[in-house]
Amino acid sequence: MGKHVFTERVIEVIRAIPEGKVCSYGKVAALAGNSRAARQVVRILHIYSQKEGLPWQRVVNREGRISLKKGQGYERQRKLLEREGVEFSFDGQIGFEDYLWMPESAFNWDE
DNA sequence: CAACTGACGATAG
DNA sequence: CCTATCGCCAGTT
Numbered sequence: 001m002g003k004h005v006f007t008e009r010v011i012e013v014i015r016a017i018p019e020g021k022v023c024s025y026g027k028v029a030a031l032a033g034n035s036r037a038a039r040q041v042v043r044i045l046h047i048y049s050q051k052e053g054l055p056w057q058r059v060v061n062r063e064g065r066i067s068l069k070k071g072q073g074y075e076r077q078r079k080l081l082e083r084e085g086v087e088f089s090f091d092g093q094i095g096f097e098d099y100l101w102m103p104e105s106a107f108n109w110d111e
Numbered sequence: 112c113a114a115c116t117g118a119c120g121a122t123a124g
Numbered sequence: 125c126c127t128a129t130c131g132c133c134a135g136t137t
Contacts, residue, residue: 004134025119029132037132038119045118047135059118067118077118 009033009109010044017058020085021101022094024062033109057081058101064094 003011009032017023029037041059049056057080061067066081068074078088086099 006132007134026121029119034132036120036130038121039117039132040119040134042118043116043132043134056118061118062120069118073118 006032006034006037006040007044007048009107010041011048011052011054013107014041014045014054014056014059015052016103017055017101019055020099022058022060022064022081022086022096022099023101024064025059025067026062028059031103031107033107060094064096064100065092 010028013023013028013031023031025038025041026035028041029035032041034040045054045056045059048054057077066074066077068077078092081094082088086094088094
């Protein structure tokens with residue numbers, strides 16, 4: 001069962017997020033080559049997080065918040081991130097100044 | 112086959 | 125501040 005090219009790229013980008021850093025859905029999509037495909041990233045996380053052993057917890061929304069609802073994964077994701085050193089503000093926001101992943105260089109998808 | 116569904120995000124009003 | 129509307133598209137029903 002072959003994955004689509006974009007799917008493969010998204011998986012590669014998510015794998016590249018280092019421990020202790022986070023990235024947004026939209027930015028993952030942009031790095032994978034389509035800045036408007038944030039929803040694809042959501043879909044891919046659903047389908048492949050477990051299957052591919054992805055560091056899914058490192059993908060948060062553009063506000064630096066966990067998108068999962070409380071009682072539906074929020075606590076689990078937060079604990080995983082805190083365990084890697086990511087800190088949350090009093091109202092549950094992650095400071096992008098400190099924790100947003102900034103790739104050294106853009107991904108080269110054509111070579 | 113058509114319709115619906117997402118852990119999103121940019122934009123317009 | 126808010127709500128509404130798209131773009132995106134594989135997988136599921």
